[in-house]
Amino acid sequence: MHFVICAFIALICLITAILFTEVFPKWFKAVLALIGAATSGYALAILIRKIAIVSKAYAKPELWSTAGICAAVMLVIIIIATFVLKKKKA
DSSP states (O other): OHHHHHHHHHHHHHHHHHHTTTTSOHHHHHHHHHHHHHHHHHHHHHHHHHHHHHHOSSOOOOHHHHHHHHHHHHHHHHHHHHHHHHHHHO
16 A cells, blocks of 8 residues: 555656646756655565565565665656756757
8 A cells, every 4th residue: 555655646746747847946846856756766665575575585675775776766767857858859
Protein backbone atom coordinates (compact mmCIF):
# COMPACT_ATOMS: atom_id res chain seq x y z
CA MET A 1 0.00 0.00 0.00
CA HIS A 2 2.89 2.36 0.71
CA PHE A 3 4.19 1.78 -2.80
CA VAL A 4 0.86 2.81 -4.31
CA ILE A 5 0.66 5.95 -2.17
CA CYS A 6 4.21 7.03 -3.04
CA ALA A 7 3.69 6.32 -6.74
CA PHE A 8 0.45 8.34 -6.65
CA ILE A 9 2.18 11.32 -5.01
CA ALA A 10 4.99 11.19 -7.59
CA LEU A 11 2.42 11.05 -10.39
CA ILE A 12 0.54 14.05 -8.96
CA CYS A 13 3.80 16.04 -8.83
CA LEU A 14 4.50 15.17 -12.46
CA ILE A 15 1.00 16.04 -13.62
CA THR A 16 1.08 19.33 -11.73
CA ALA A 17 4.41 20.27 -13.26
CA ILE A 18 3.17 19.44 -16.77
CA LEU A 19 -0.23 21.12 -16.55
CA PHE A 20 0.92 24.36 -14.96
CA THR A 21 4.24 24.83 -16.77
CA GLU A 22 3.69 28.47 -17.68
CA VAL A 23 2.06 29.42 -14.37
CA PHE A 24 4.67 28.27 -11.86
CA PRO A 25 8.06 29.93 -11.44
CA LYS A 26 11.24 27.92 -12.03
CA TRP A 27 12.02 27.45 -8.34
CA PHE A 28 8.61 25.87 -7.73
CA LYS A 29 9.08 23.49 -10.65
CA ALA A 30 12.46 22.54 -9.16
CA VAL A 31 10.79 21.82 -5.82
CA LEU A 32 8.17 19.69 -7.58
CA ALA A 33 10.96 17.78 -9.34
CA LEU A 34 12.72 17.14 -6.03
CA ILE A 35 9.53 15.97 -4.34
CA GLY A 36 8.64 13.79 -7.32
CA ALA A 37 12.12 12.26 -7.43
CA ALA A 38 12.14 11.59 -3.70
CA THR A 39 8.72 9.95 -3.60
CA SER A 40 9.27 7.90 -6.74
CA GLY A 41 12.67 6.81 -5.43
CA TYR A 42 11.09 5.77 -2.15
CA ALA A 43 8.39 3.88 -4.06
CA LEU A 44 11.04 2.06 -6.07
CA ALA A 45 12.92 1.21 -2.88
CA ILE A 46 9.74 -0.23 -1.35
CA LEU A 47 9.15 -2.24 -4.53
CA ILE A 48 12.72 -3.60 -4.51
CA ARG A 49 12.39 -4.52 -0.84
CA LYS A 50 9.05 -6.29 -1.40
CA ILE A 51 10.49 -8.24 -4.32
CA ALA A 52 13.44 -9.28 -2.15
CA ILE A 53 11.13 -10.41 0.65
CA VAL A 54 8.79 -12.37 -1.61
CA SER A 55 11.38 -13.99 -3.85
CA LYS A 56 13.92 -14.67 -1.07
CA ALA A 57 16.57 -14.51 -3.82
CA TYR A 58 18.72 -12.13 -1.81
CA ALA A 59 18.70 -10.47 1.58
CA LYS A 60 16.29 -7.60 1.94
CA PRO A 61 18.12 -4.29 1.53
CA GLU A 62 18.04 -1.43 3.98
CA LEU A 63 15.16 0.84 3.06
CA TRP A 64 16.76 4.25 3.59
CA SER A 65 19.97 3.57 1.70
CA THR A 66 18.06 2.01 -1.18
CA ALA A 67 15.60 4.92 -1.19
CA GLY A 68 18.46 7.41 -1.35
CA ILE A 69 20.05 5.64 -4.29
CA CYS A 70 16.72 5.34 -6.12
CA ALA A 71 15.87 8.99 -5.46
CA ALA A 72 19.25 10.09 -6.81
CA VAL A 73 18.76 7.98 -9.93
CA MET A 74 15.27 9.40 -10.45
CA LEU A 75 16.58 12.97 -10.05
CA VAL A 76 19.28 12.32 -12.65
CA ILE A 77 16.64 10.91 -15.02
CA ILE A 78 14.46 14.01 -14.49
CA ILE A 79 17.41 16.33 -15.18
CA ILE A 80 18.38 14.44 -18.34
CA ALA A 81 14.77 14.45 -19.58
CA THR A 82 14.53 18.20 -18.91
CA PHE A 83 17.67 18.91 -20.93
CA VAL A 84 16.51 16.69 -23.80
CA LEU A 85 13.07 18.33 -23.90
CA LYS A 86 14.58 21.82 -23.68
CA LYS A 87 16.98 21.02 -26.51
CA LYS A 88 14.11 19.63 -28.59
CA LYS A 89 12.05 22.83 -28.13
CA ALA A 90 14.87 25.12 -29.23
